[in-house]
Amino acid sequence: MPGPGKNKHKNKKKDKRTPNRQLGSRFMQLPPELRGEIYSHLFLSTRLMWGERAFGRTARQSIRSVSNALTLLRTCRRVNGEIGTTWLQQVLFSFESPEAMLDKLANIPTATRALIRHARVSGDPLMLSWEDDSVYYRTSQMLKLLPGLALDRLTILASRVPEVRYHTLDMLVRHGTGWKELYYLSHDSAFLAYADDDFMYERRYLRVPQPAGWQRVLEKRDGVRSGASVEIYRATSRRPCSVLLEPATRAVLVQTLAAGQDLTTYGDQEDISLMAAGERDKEVLVVVRRGQGVDYAEKEGSPYLEDGDIREDKQAQTWNQIKAEEDRLLHYDDDDDFLADYEEEEEQPLVERYDHVDEYVWPPLHFQ
Numbered sequence: 001m002p003g004p005g006k007n008k009h010k011n012k013k014k015d016k017r018t019p020n021r022q023l024g025s026r027f028m029q030l031p032p033e034l035r036g037e038i039y040s041h042l043f044l045s046t047r048l049m050w051g052e053r054a055f056g057r058t059a060r061q062s063i064r065s066v067s068n069a070l071t072l073l074r075t076c077r078r079v080n081g082e083i084g085t086t087w088l089q090q091v092l093f094s095f096e097s098p099e100a101m102l103d104k105l106a107n108i109p110t111a112t113r114a115l116i117r118h119a120r121v122s123g124d125p126l127m128l129s130w131e132d133d134s135v136y137y138r139t140s141q142m143l144k145l146l147p148g149l150a151l152d153r154l155t156i157l158a159s160r161v162p163e164v165r166y167h168t169l170d171m172l173v174r175h176g177t178g179w180k181e182l183y184y185l186s187h188d189s190a191f192l193a194y195a196d197d198d199f200m201y202e203r204r205y206l207r208v209p210q211p212a213g214w215q216r217v218l219e220k221r222d223g224v225r226s227g228a229s230v231e232i233y234r235a236t237s238r239r240p241c242s243v244l245l246e247p248a249t250r251a252v253l254v255q256t257l258a259a260g261q262d263l264t265t266y267g268d269q270e271d272i273s274l275m276a277a278g279e280r281d282k283e284v285l286v287v288v289r290r291g292q293g294v295d296y297a298e299k300e301g302s303p304y305l306e307d308g309d310i311r312e313d314k315q316a317q318t319w320n321q322i323k324a325e326e327d328r329l330l331h332y333d334d335d336d337d338f339l340a341d342y343e344e345e346e347e348q349p350l351v352e353r354y355d356h357v358d359e360y361v362w363p364p365l366h367f368q
Helices: 004-011 032-044 077-083 098-105 139-145 162-175 212-222 319-330
Strands: 047-050 052-054 060-064 092-095 118-122 126-128 135-137 151-157 179-186 229-235 250-252 284-289
Touching (some): 047 060, 092 098, 098 139, 098 319, 162 179, 162 212, 162 284
Parallel strands (some): 151 179
Antiparallel strands (some): 126 135, 229 284
């Protein structure tokens, strides 16, 4: 028969529970609603970056976000659970090219892609195929490979060629989906002022007075009473980012027909007021807002665009299939020296820091 001491020791239960280290956390003692506001404040000021920035015709450098951009999601299960997928709706997804955008967003589930609300892309056209003449697919066409995309705002840093800028925006106004609001930024004013020259290009990039021309197009798409709108703002100084980040310093731009002009002759000559010294290099922001009640989400199998739709030209392939085919064409001769002059040692990525999430840097190639 066991003694009293042994019974006491045997009946004593051990506390095997793991100590809750969050009990002493002042942050976790805050109301859940307040913690949610703190999470939102952090992610709304966070920018995630991908792609390569053009420093020259062949010089590129990878751009990356700061390494701790999403550290909060990895702190503990409770915080991760409280945040859930809401961060996808709050951070800014920033891409240095349409190709970088597709590399990232085309390879995630459609349901995840549909949660993203803010994206920015540098709009230099992506060249695909060396067959015949080079074919350039612009950002308006790239989005067709991203079904489910339903951004609150898409920001585009426009390309460096004025005619391409104008045509890209024209295509976005006419056919663009996947966004409710479009911010189209240009590093100078030339895309609204160039003289149309059918000698230099195979097709005419005919300008008409803006924003009235794009307003008519958008109202035809969404309805006159839908509230759809197109507005143009021009910086009053030459400070980078001022047209977007300093609203008080920008001016509304409205173009009109001069005496003796009509819509077919308006773009034949340069707009001297915008192309003058000290005026041409002022930034421009075009804000396009879709109408109320419009279903602007990018659809699977949407109708082909009228101007070289990438899905039609590439036989409705996925982005990964298209890219693999282009890689095959690029290395068609299996010559190891084919790209030797262009291949350089991989450089460390440039980590871009910022004070405001919407700050932007124009690719240096734009000014060469």
